[in-house]
Amino acid sequence: MSGALASATTAATGMCAHCGDALPRATDSFCCEGCAAASAWIREAGLDDYYRLRDAPAGRVSPELDPAQFDLWDRPEIHAEHVVSRDDNLETTLLTDGMRCAACAWLIDRALHREAGVASVSANAVTGRVRVAWDPARTRLSHVVQRMAALGYAPSLATGTAAEDARRRTRNRDLLRLGIAGLGAMQAMMLAEALYLDFNASMPLATRDFFRWITLLVSTPVVFYAGWPFIFGAWREWRLRRLGMDTLVAGSTLLAWGASVVETVRGGPHVWYDAAVMFVFLLLGARMLEQRARRMASAQVDTLARARPAFALRERADGSVENVPTHALVPGDIIGVSVGAVVPADGVLLADALVEESLLTGESAPVTREAGQLVYAGSSARHQPLRMRVTGTGAATRLSELARLVEHAQAMRPALAVTGERIAHRFVAALLVTAVVVYLGWQWHAPERALEVTLALLVISCPCALALAVPAALATAQGQLSRLGVLTLTDRALDRLAAATDIVFDKTGTLTMGRPSLVRTDLADGVTPARALELAGALEHASGHPLATAFPSPRPCVIASELVRVPGQGIAGRVDGQPLRIGQAPFAANRVDDGAIWLGDGHHALARFEVHDAARPDALAAVESLGALDLTVRMASGDAEGPVDALARALAIASPASRQSPEAKLAMVRALQAGGRVVAMVGDGLNDAPVLGGADVSIAMGRGAPLAQRAADLVLQGDSLVRIPQAIEVARRTRTVIRQNLAWALAYNVIAIPLAAAGLVTPWLAALGMAASSLLVVGNALRLSRPGRVPGVAA
Structure with a gap:
């Protein structure tokens, strides 16, 4: 298909032929002049095969490239x-x-x-x-x-030339080692094959020795250069006085090579150069594959780094614009972001705008942000430029915070991984004892085969698969969760999330948008609407309560002081010296609770407010998907019974709990746990911190209170609740893969060790079996990088 035909075909679907965005008019082929110019240049340069070969559309081209x-x-x-x-x-x-x-x-x-x-x-x-x-x-x-x-x-x-150079040098050195090991293994196996085929011992001794000396020259750089990471690792393990996989690998390799040198010099009957070089080559291949899994998992950090633009457009005092390095921005600067460009710093919008936050939230659909709302670094402007006032730069941005969370998650060593390593260490110690026993037994039974059998035993039973079984799966799962916009903060998060049987949601800010609007105001005699709203706004805004958005900001001269938050009831304080309370009717106005928000002095009412907070658009889909995953979905809210029951009916949540204080929520979770249930809690507010800490596994909303996030095991970036069932599906697949890997590693060793001890496996075949086991484990873990399927949720 030619570039022109591709353009026409794509345009016929209503999508831009270059970037895939929606077309402004059905007769157009491109969404903007920038994409049209890019496509024209590609065709003129003779590179229109790009449109035939690509798997996904290109990025949108800004039409204002100065x-x-x-x-x-x-x-x-x-x-x-x-x-x-x-x-x-x-x-x-x-x-x-x-x-x-x-x-x-x-x-x-x-x-x-x-x-x-x-x-x-x-x-x-x-x-x-x-x-x-x-x-x-x-x-x-x-x-x-x-x-x-x-x-x-x-x-x-x-990230800078030093880091890039170090990364490149490491990769090139690893590839060189693998290449040398591969070439050496092929040559050593060719020469060994000639010796193996000499069934009748008819080869002249001079020819046999010639082949052995050539194999020695070929295998030495493989053992001591390509295999140096294992030798150095073994030396480090001995310094730390701990036995590990590198001790077994280096010991087996050096034993095979050293014994072969001795046999070559004295003209003995057997050499094992082929086993040594095959061992190194296959293990290097398995290790590089495992490193690839880790690089794929850590790609999110690079993605976050990629979102930091080098430069920003800053407005001068006279209204002109200058292009400055991003690190030169300071809070208070007014900056502009052109269409398609990335926001360089956190800030407050000065006009309504359409913003894409896919990097921060995992959601590709753009969202509308109103003037006065926060926009975070890493977002991008869609369809029109935006102006904003900088509030945070550099390490103080949410993007940097996400990068730190991702790096923290990837650096964690979950308990399962630590247990796996401990088992591997003990296995190595037991194996060394077994090897001594096998060697002594064969010395008594058939001394000429004692070294060969012991070497095969050491090689075939190397616990590479056991050592890789858990870390490879966890690293791949972390990368997949990062791409979903779910960050793990504790080492128990994945394991407990996979085991969850019940999930409890808070209401405000979790199942709802967290942006309440005032729908009705009732006033006491002598109180004007403006005064009631001003007093309520002063208390709410000063406290930072989520309901503050439902009330207008007070004038600077109206100051709330002596604030006291009473969990589950409301806020008390003074406004202009007047003692006031806002919250539930019994607390604020000594009235019967009717689900509304009351303003009063604790004895008498000044005003009554009714607010409405809309459910998140994907809340119903998320609840249905969680039900399809066999989780019992519950809701516990501090709100009144009426709004809670109405939302529960809309989302098909059975038995919702209303007017729940933080202590009541925690008691509810404890009761479920006492009944043998594994509880996941989802919340966003300060009041949710105790129950988030008390649940088996907890998820905090990314836009929620920092204290709630610190108490949680996972943080959900963005507003999409469907990421929760997707994360649970990843956790369950990870648990399955880890169990498969551990079962395979155990079964392999149960079968392989007796065969090797019985002398039924040659050393080179043992190296092949060990490497195949490791590759199988890593390959199985890499399956987690593919998106799973959750009922009711689009992939």
Whole structure:
């Protein structure tokens, strides 16, 4: 299919032929001039195969690409941190969110190679990294990034040349070791095959010894260079006085190589070079596959780093605009964000805007934010530019907080992983004792085979699969949860979430939007509507209560003081010296509770307010999906019986509990736990912190109170409740995969160790079996990176 035909076909579906966004008119092929220009350039450059090869649409191209806005990429401070000199060229690594498939990497590679002065390009669709080297005498970095932006791949800076160089050196060294081990293993196996086929011992001794000496030369770099990570790891384990997998790997490899050298020198009957090199090669392959699983899991940190734009448009005092590095922004600055650009800092909107928060929440659909609402760094402007006042920059942004949470989650060592390591350590100790017993037994029975059998036993029983069974699955699961916008904060989170039988929701701010609106006001004699709202607003806004949004902000001269929050009842304080209370009727006005919010002095009423908080759009779908996962869904709320029952009926939640104080919620959870239930709690407010801490596993809403988040095991970013059943499905799949991996590792060793001890397995075959076991475990864990299916929830 040609590029033109692809454009026409895509346009016929009402989608932009380049980026896939909705078309403004049915007769158009592109959503904007930027995408049209990008598509035209691709066709003119002869790269329209991109449209045939790609798996996903490109990013939207801003129609307002001013070449001057890229000039800051050439500033010395940017080059000092992110650009390195190699030979006569400069080199840097860029990150881009838009690279969604191999075709995108192909397009970037071909397009940048066409730019004059570009020496080399390496684009990786998996990591979203683009490494570019250019001749500074012929071109500038700004020209390169401008071409990427013009194609819809908005570039951002990576984490600095030092980190990138270290990452690249490590990867290249690992690939070199694997390559040397692979070549050595092939050559050693070819020479060993010639020796194995000499069934009648008819090969001349000179030829046999020649083959052995050549194999020695081939295997030595494999053992001591490619296998150095295992040798160094064994030395570190001995220094720490603990036995581990590296001790067994290095010991077996050095034993096979050393015994083979001795047999080569003295002309003995057997050598085992092939087992040593096969062991190293196959183990390196398994280890690199496991590292790939960890890199996939940690890709979310790179995604968060990618969302930090290098520059921002800041308004000067005279109304003009300047392009400044993001780190130069300070709270109070007024900045602009163009269409498709990423918000560089946290701030308050100065006008209504449509914002995409997919990086922060996992939801790709744009949301409307009103003037005065917070917008976070990492969001992007959709359809129209936005203006905002900066409130937080750098490490103080929510984006940085998310990055820290993700890194914390990935650095955790859950109890299951620690237990697995402890079992592996004890297994190694027991295996070494077994190996000594087997060696002595074979010395008595058939001395000529004692070393060979012991070596096969050590190799085939290496607990690689056991050591990888849990960490590989947990690392992959963490990455999948991060992509869903669910962050784990404790080491027990996944295990307990998978075991949950009941899930209890708070109402306000959890099942509802948390944006209550005032629908009715009743006043006492002598109280004006304006005064009632002002007094109520002063108490609510000063306390930071979620209901504050239902009341207008008070004038600066109206000050609330001596505030006391009474959990489950309301707020007491003084406004302009007058003692007031707001909350439930018995607390605020000594009246019978009718579900409304009352303002009074504790004895007499001043006003009565009715508020309404709409349910979240996906609350019903989330509840239905949780029911399909066999969880019992419950609701416990501090609100009155009427609103709670109405919401419960709408969401098909049986037996909701209303007027629940924090202590009552905790008692409810404790009662369920006493009955053998495993309870998950979902909440967002300060009042939810005790029950979040008391539940078996707890989930805090990402926009909720910080105290609630600190008490939780998981934090749900964004407003989508369907992420909860998706997270539970991931947790359950993770539990299944871990059990499968542990069962396989156990069954493998139960079968393999007796066979090896009986002398029925050769050392090279033992190496093959051990590596196959490890690869199976890691491959099984990688299945978690594929999205699962939750009834009622779109993938």
